[in-house]
Structures are given as structure tokens and as C-alpha cells.
Amino acid sequence: MSDQANITAASLSPERWTASSNEALQMFVTDTRGAAKPFQPVFTYPIFGDSESIFGFQDLVIFLCFDSVTFLPFLNVKFSAKLKDEDIEVDPKTKLLEYLPELTIYKDEAKWRDLIEEEQVGYKIPGDKVEGSDFEKNGEKYEIYRIDLNSVKGLELHKRLQILVLLFIEAGSYIDSEDPLWDLYVLYRVSNTELPEIVGFTTAYNYWKYPGFEKFDQGIVQLRKKISQFIVLPTDQGNGLGAEFYLRLYKYWLKDERLIEIVIEDPNESFDDLRDRVDFTRLVEEEVIDLKELNVELASDSKWYSQVKNHEKLEKRQFLRLLEMMLLYKLTKIPNHGLDKKLIRLFIKKRLYEKNKEALATLDEPTRLDKLQTAYHSLEQDYYRILEPVKLLSGPPLKKVKV
Template sequence: MADLLKPEVWTSSSNECLKLFITTDGAAINFQPSFTYPIFGDSESIFGFKNLVIFLCFDHYTFYPFLNVKYDEKLDDDTIKDPKETMMKFLPESTVFKDEVKWVDEINKEYETYNIPGEMISQFETYKIYKINLKDLDGIELQKRLQILVLLFIEAGSFIDYKDELWDLYVIYEESETSKPSIVGFTTVYNYWKYPGSTDFDNGVEQIRKKISQFVILPNYQGKSIGSKFYTHLYEFWLKDPKIIEIVVEDPNESFDDMRDKADLTRLKSVLDLKSINFEKLSKEWIENFRSEQKLEKRQFNRLIEMILLNNYKTFNNLSLKQIRLFIKKRLYEKNKEALLTLDKPTRFDKLQTAYQSLEEDYYRILGGVKLYTREGETIESSNNKRAKLSV
């Protein structure tokens, strides 16, 4: 009876009580979600149960889901929400509840006829990338099984409308000689149609902007550069398609931004002599031609060029740091012109200098994790990341 007066006894952290598992070859890999508020509310807590544990398991190959909810005691209150019912709103109908034997039987049954529902478009090392067919029932089912990970690992993530034919789903698998392939991660990509101009439109020219929306690598595969290679191989695949004119990313978080910067710099090194980039080469014509050729959005291209300039200055001392500083400040000023013009000159100059210093430090931090050109025995120094108060 005393416990009824202690809400903390009946309250569980949904981030802690939700246990995620990937099963493969009789073993199970456990990891915790980063977020649960899209499922259980902003407080990320569940009330009404003692010692609540929610098990959400997936098969490594088909991602067939299994859900089990356990607790020692439940409050006798009709307003208490059942965690099973809450979770099932975000899981496919195929999800097996409670009966683990039935789940294993369903997996084995599915294995008899299951093939990855899509086309392999690229591969590296022991990994293969598939474009999933979202017009196929098996492709739709796989999307439904994967999509809860968007809520659990991407802040402000949401489900895509797989019925919209402009969405693509790419899944990366690890191949094995002794077992079925294992899902490593996935990304969703939206295809924006772009008007090519009246002449090209009349001639049937089609132009598309690819926008990476969601990008998930399972926790047990993180820290192995797989995400970077996944992104790079997708990018190289899209570069070959003449219809695609630009590749962009929707609201990337800091970790994705870092990965993308390093992957893009490494990729550019393979197609361009980065040492040759200097202010004589950076004409408006060259910039636009190279940016279009590489299908980079303007902001990302600017960041890459600025990092390359700083790398060349730091490594070869063949550029003027003052030139680089003015080059970067000019872009910052143009991007923030409206806000800066409301300030007096000393404050304006101070804001620009602070933003530049912060950006320079961040650039060197990123360059510290990339193998670009360095003098023998030297590496680019990294420093703590400090965010500018201007848009960069």
C-alpha cells in the first residue's frame, strides 16, 4: 500500500526499459535506443508498472520483429496505457508478440523463400548495397520493419510515406559464407523533380535532386567507417546518372555532417589534385563547373573548398592565410548580410571574426580525421569544436 504513494516506484525510463536485440546464428546483440519520445512522449517515461522491461528483437536478415513486455506488477487503473499497444502502433502487423517459439518458426518459414527485395547496386569489402523495391510487397514489408529505428535513433525522425513513389530505400547488408546476410543499416532518399528550363523541358530532359532524408547504421556496426563507405558508394552510383543534378542532405546532425565532410574530401581527392587548388584557379566559372560536375549543393561545396584551402596552407604554406580568411569571411558576410547590417561596424567585424575563428577550428578538427596531403611526418592538428553564432 505504501508503494502506491511513491510514483517513482511505478515509473520507468522508456529509454532504459526498451531493450533492442538483433539475433544471428543463435546469438543476440543488445543495444539501447537514443530516443523514445516519439513513442512514449516527451518525458520518455512509462507509468503504472514495476520493473518494466520491453524486449524488441529483430532477425538479422529479414528483420522479422518480436515484441515481449514483462513487469512484476501493474497498477489497477484503467487509465494506464498498455506498452504493448503503444509499441504495436509503430510496428508492422507481422510482429510476433510474446511467443518466441512462434517467432523463430516464422523466421525459418520465411527463410525458405525469402530473397532481398531489391537490386544490388554497389558493393565493397564484404558489404552489398541494395535499392529496395517499394512497389513490391516484400519491399514494403521490409520498410515497415526497419522504420521504427528512425524514431529510436534519429532526433525528430518520422516515418516516410512509402506509397509516395518519389521515395527510395537503400539497405546495406554484410555478406557471410556461413549464414544469411545481415542488415547493417539503411537510408531513405527523396527524389525532387527540378524544372530544367523551357528548352530542355520541351526536349524531354529530366532533372532530379536527390535528398538523403534518414541515415541509420546499426550500433554494432558503428565506428568501422561503414557509414562513410555506404554514403560514398551511393554518391558514386548517383554521379553516374545524368538525370541527377544535385545530391543534398535534409537537416543533417553533427555526426552525419562530420562523416559527410570527411567522405566528400576523400572522394574529391580521388578526382582532383587538391594541391593545385588556389585562388588563381577559383574562378566563378571553375567553381560552378566543378560543383555541377560533382553534383554538390552550394553550402557543402563551399565548406569543402574552404577546408581544402586551409589544408593546403597548413601543409604546403603556399597560400596566404589572410586571403583564406577574407575568402571565408566574405561568404559568411553574404550569408548573414541582413542580420549583420543591423549592427554597428565594430560589432559586425567582431561577429565575423568570431565566426571565422570558430569555423577554422572546426575545419581543422575535421581535417584531423582525413588523410589528405601532408608533409612527411606531419598531421593536421585538430582542436575542440566551437560553434559559430552566425550561420556557416
């Protein structure tokens, strides 16, 4: 077919030359046994534009593969037909290489595998193990490492991982790895200690907080830890590893006396749910809050509230949500709970009113009450959805709050 014929065919049947970038991009992680585990991106608009489409190719397939140990990338692009370069808006190879590290191997799969073998010899994770991060799940062993972004190998690992932020986090963007306030934590499967496999990673920023002039003069440092990005590889999702990852990092950060609060930056619904369930379960099972004693009066006690919130480094909104969930859980799951459902409803509505005070203040009283009731009912149903899979461990009677 001539070039002119190609152009005419493309203009008459553009759909034949247009591919969904979400479907064309085929991703894989190869494990230490050589098996390739496939997965698909959730988003490709940060790379290929808002339409998430690529024009100018027929039967387009983009292969992006990673080694599970070193995360060395391999890129290949295949198609059955292609328009002239000047008629193509985006070349998938060129575009993807803008977001991948320089060591990315293109086309030459044999070279990629040789380099993987070379990098795996005597491989050492470029960072330090997080204290108390060991756990076992489904017969496998896992550990968390804080990656040294000041080292050449640590920085290279981050460059290999970061494209996943664009492909799996809506509105995700790369962090400034040269900023010393950024932390990178990677979750590894370490059943084979010589070849640890990457399961997921998270980035967190350490915000300095002015502690007041007295503490400042004494040299006391206070920080807020903000989780920015949190990813478990799709090939390892659905096994409870994200919850274990978050739980062990949170417990590790709780020991840092400099930290006064641990927060999340713009969490999506799935991470919000994970966080709620993990926080809820931890506070109850670690005997921070005694469900038998919890009631609206205690939850409304400002001294008790502040003590627990500060001790657990929880942000205000998150702790209030957890208390609301606990009250509803006790109401529906614990016999002889001794709670008044109306008081719980009013307790929750009070927060909803404060959150939407400006908008509600413009409404007449019947409309305002109706809006609040609708919001409460929706939130109550969402809480029950979140709590449905929560299974608290049986054990000795819960103790009083530890502060």
C-alpha cells in the first residue's frame, strides 16, 4: 500500500488505526522462576494524553516488563502496519522512554535477561530493613526496607519503580528524589533471601512542624508524616499484603518521637477502606480502645479524645471516623451493648454539620435536617460496608486506653 493510500485509509477508517493505550500496554513482572505474571495499567493519560489512545498503528501491542528482583525494565513495541512518522502524533516507544530510566532495554530480550542475571549476582537491597517489619502470609515471608535515595543503586531502583505511580494512581506524579524529606519504602517477598522480590512500595514526606517557641528553643523537632503514594503490584493484590504493609509501617512510625501525626495525601476509595479497616482493627486488638467501655459520652470527652488521638498520631478526621465506626460496630455486633442509637446518630450528625456548616447554614431548618439525615444514612451504610469484612481476634478482655 502506498503512503497516500495509507493516509486515505486512515482518514476514512480512523478506528482501524487507533488503539486504546490502556489495552495496548501489556505489563509483566517476571519472577525468580522465570514465570511472567501479566497485569494491565489503570491509567495511561499521563503518558499518552487524556483520550488514552494512540493513532497511527494497526494491531498495536506495547510490552513493558520488569524483573521482580531488580525491577529492570524491558520495552518492546509491535504492530502489523504503521503510518508515516510525520502522520503519527505520538510514537509509543519514544514517549514511554521519556518516563523510564536510561538502563531500560528496548527490543533485545536476550540482552535484558543477561543484564538481569548480572544484576542478581550477590544482589543486596539498597537500603535498611525496617525494624519489626517481618511477617508471614500464605506461606511466604516478607520484609520492608527503607531505600537509600542518596545511593546510586537506591536512586536507580526508584527510577525503575516510579512509572507505576502514573499508571496506577489517578493524578499521580513523580516525587523529587533529591529532596531529603522524601522516604521510599519497598515491600519485599524474602522467602528466597538471595533473590528478594518486589511486592509494592510507598513514598512518604516528612513535613517539619513548628512546635512552639519553647520547644523550638530546646531543639525539639516535630514532624508530620504524609503517605503520598502507595502501590501493591496487581500480581500480588487480593492477598492482604497492602494491609500488612500499611500496618507495619504505621507501627514503626509510632515509635518515632519526632512524629506527631501520620496522614494520607488524597487517598482513593480502596486505600481509604484499607486504612479504615487496619486502623480500626489495630486500635481494638492492641487494646488502645476498649469497645466494652466506649460510648458517646467517652467519645465526646475532649481530654480522652486528645490523649488517644495524639498518642496514636491520628489526624482529627480519621480518628472521629474511627470512633463513629466503633460505636456502630458495637451497636450491631456486641450483645448488651448499652448504647443509645439516637445519641450515636446525633454524635455523627454533629461532625457532618460542622464539616458542611457553611452550605447548611443557608438552608431553612426542615431542609437542613433532611440533608443531614440523608448524609447520615449514606455514611452509616458506607461504614457498614467498610466494617463487613472486619474480623476481630478473640482473646482476653480488652484493657483501658493506653496513653
